[in-house]
Amino acid sequence: MRPHPHVFSALRQELYDWRLWTGRGVVLAFAALAGLTVVAFTWLTEHALAQFFTLEKRFWWAPLLWVPFSTAAIVWLTRRFAPGAAGSGIPQVMAAITPDVPAASRSLFVSMHLSLAKIGLTAWGLLAGLSLGREGPSVQIAAGVMHHARRWLPSGSQVSDKGLLVAGGAAGIAAAFNTPLGGVMFAIEELTRHPEERSNGLLLSAIVLAGLMAVSVYGNATYFGVIRIAPLGIDLLLPGLLVAVCSGVAGGLFARLLVVSLAGRSPDIFSRFRQLAPIRFAAACGLAVAVLGVVSQGDTYGSGYGHTRALIDGSGESSPLYVLLKFVATWITAWSGVPAGVFAPSLALGAALGNDIALLTGTANSATLIALGMAGFLAAVTQAPLTAFIIVMEMVDGHALVLSLMASALVASGVSRLISAPLYASLATLQLQRLTPPGSPEKKGAPKGSNSSS
Secondary structure, eight states: OOOOOOOOHHHHHHHHHHHHHHHHHHHHHHHHHHHHHHHHHHHHHHHHHHHHHHHHHHHHHHHHHHHHHHHHHHHHEEEEEEEGGOOOOOHHHHHHTTTSSSSGGGGTOHHHHHHHHHHHHHHHHHHHTTOOOOOHHHHHHHHHHHHHHTTTTTTTOOOHHHHHHHHHHHHHHHHTOHHHHHHHHHIIIIOOOHHHHHTTTHHHHHHHHHHHHHHHHOOOOOTTOOOOOOOOOGHHHHHHHHHHHHHHHHHHOOOHHHHHHHHHHSSSSSHHHHHHHHHHHHHHHHHHHHHHHHHOOOOOOSSSSSHHHHHHTTOOOOTHHHHHHHHHHHHHHHHHHHOOOOOHHHHHHHHHHHHHHHHHHHOHHHHHHHHHOOOOHHHHOOHHHHHHHHHHHHHTTOOOGGHHHHHHHHHHHHHHHTOOOOOOHHHHHHHHHGGSOSSOOOOTOOOOOOOOOO
């Protein structure tokens, strides 16, 4: 049995080392800065998307010109000035915390330069109406801000670079969704599996502090409002199970499609076109997204936040083709090579899938199935069920659905694992190939044909 610490000795030891407290102050200050940066990024992206919808409502044909041009321009700028900003951003953070990555090479994946580029390019993507989310990019943005704190830490600080990256990435989720618990779970389940980093109280405090920055600006409001559910009964068992299984299948297929297409291993004509003419391929992807938007009367544009919120509060309807069209639009957006997250579109797809099953089965309590679909689809795509159910629970104030959300996430994630390899881990492996000089043997265990847009 360990002896109890002597109170005064322990206190004296804590107060004696000024570098310890300086390091803590620096970490917490940059955590607050990371949270505020994500809040500002959120404001910018929301206004950018609002401007796109203003244009689209006045001139329905304008996206057919604006979206392809913007997509090509974003991809050109990304490849030319910030190749590490392409894609979601979560794989970059995972690659940066890989043990065998040299400290000098982490700037390829996470840095203040990439954070600033990610803010501007992702905002432009939503200004173009592309089907993308800002939550994945928020992870890379906040991680870049937090990692910059290492320049200000005193010598001999016990805070590691990897710890800063983990805290920053999780802080991005906490601030983007206004879900501090979700950020903590994201750090534990997705970014690291090292117990010593999980239990670091300072880094957990940094994650929560970043989330509180969002609360201080937006208040204690939930991301999608408050879900209204009827008392749960046995009649929801089969529809709920159907939602979980369908979410697992659809989410698993979506993740597999992203991994295969971004890896570029398929010998099809589209993959060859992407490799030989990435800018023209991006323009073609933008045109496809615009056509899908016109066909869906604007529903598939953007992150899907408005569509999802309308389904949850019962003020909106969903087309029977929405899931298919949004699925394709999100995949094509990610394939184009622009900085783009998939969290928000995944939530939109899950919500619409739950709503469709509620209509198909005649379930009156559609709000419950919508929430189960959100948790299930997100868990299937990320294969991080605990993170998915906690995020959805906090976003809709769904504490009455805790067990149901957890069950849906676990079932959907299990089904997804039968279909696809883990999405972010696979894309992180592709990111690590950027460390291999051209013409040299590929890194062990990395798939062939990768590129920087994963």
